[in-house]
Amino acid sequence: MDRTPALAVQDLSKRFGDRVAFQGLSFEIGYGEVFGFLGPNGAGKTTTVRTLGTLIAPTSGSATVAGIRLAPENGVEIRRRIAVMPETPGLYLRLSVLENLECFADLYEVPDADERIDRALRAVNLVDRAHDPCGTLSKGLRQRVGLARALLSDPQVLFLDEPTAGLDPVATRDVHELIAGLGNSGVTIFLTTHRLEEAERLCDRVAILNTTLRTIGRPDELRDRLFTRTLAVRTAGPLADPDHVFGGLPAVDGWREDGAAGYVLAISDASVAAPAVARALVAADADVLSIAEARHSLEDVYMEMIDEDAEVQRA
């Protein structure tokens, strides 16, 4: 993956009067990276996208977008290199899919507009609906048109603001496949969402925003950073001397009971601890039902962060 930043943000803040939309944002995103921007409603996700998309001016801080310094005089040049798909695609409902795309191909002044439109329609599987008025399309299909529109200019950075908001599971899956395909083809994607499974599935790295940036990293890094790794052991009956069984095993840092015949072991490395635990249980003549590494989801990370914020606010 190219490590030249497609987006570099340094201490960026935006206020609307007394209200802070976001503050002190600093992060970098490499070319070809799929970056998830998570946060609850009102966290400042959309405002961040609008700021980086040159629609609104930051109050302070600096950023470079697609290699260009974020400044009013560079707005046109930045917008040439990026594409933004807002939460609602904002299509002209009286115009056909093709007419919508023709309009935006001209706004981006793309060369070979017909070829690009055809390619974009193929990418989102909408060739057969090209002449349908957008007003007759389902919400999922409109999102696809929005994506096709965003692809017209071959953007260096693609901002997707809640691309699956309000979609049914099938339409959501379709959009996920499209985004994954784009990510694989090397497009830098800045994805805002509060669907955590979406971020976990699609993103190389995620950031959690709640006005300020709470954390940033790969989903597995965040899990490791926040949560102790654990093994969940279940046996047919309680162990006679669990301390003896689990004490001193490699990569096992401690244990606690979890129900009548369940044990949760704090571990440092599952690949070392799990075989050692299995051998120790067999040696202790225990009837083992299961040994499994407890998986913390991105949702756990997210909830931990947001709960911390709520506690701080209460305090």
Added chain:
Amino acid sequence: MTLSKRRIRAIFRKELREYRRNASLVAGMAIIPLVFLIQPLVSVFAVSSGAAAELRHRHELLYLLAIPALVPAAMAAYAVVGERQQGTLEPVLSTPIRREELVLSKAMAVFAPSVAIAYAVFGVFIACVELFAHRGVASALIAGPDVLAQVIFTPLIAGWSIWLAIAISTRASDIRVAQQLSLLASLPTVALTTLISLNVIHPSIRLAILLGVVLLIGNRLGWRVVSAAFDRERLVTGSRS
């Protein structure tokens, strides 16, 4: 600053397509010209041959200049706030289009059909008078200077109304409010043309030149002022930048 003809053409073409398929807007555009066509026709048809000479002292034709004042005002009021309410403005503002290009293309898309409508209604009025009015009425009514004034002032007045309405549209948060305010803002122009048509203000070449220059300057400044007032941040977030 170089303006992109392709981007201007893109919005111009898109706007015309949208207008054509917006039945309520087309109906709104049709009502005003009909009112301003039928009312003077009825009064002209009521003039007998004997009373036709009196028409030489009136300038009934100039009454039709209310059409290029009002029709574009109703249409242009929709231009920005309409897109904002539909949610289509943000995607457009996210493209490389400059505000000057966007404002100009939207103005041109209103200008072309409204001037065409105004000229068409004027043509229909002249034809109806020639064909159906009492003898002598047409020759008394259709004076060369009035026709020339109609031809010259139609685009100038339309342009002025468009800039006023787009300026209102960029500031309004509701389409109906924008249309009402735009029509209100066009009323001084309608009042002026009506007073001239009724000979309350005596039309003269000097007055025509003065009004023409004022409207030309107004139109030139209108584009600049409306473009400068076109604030992306306020339009997207509702807050000033």
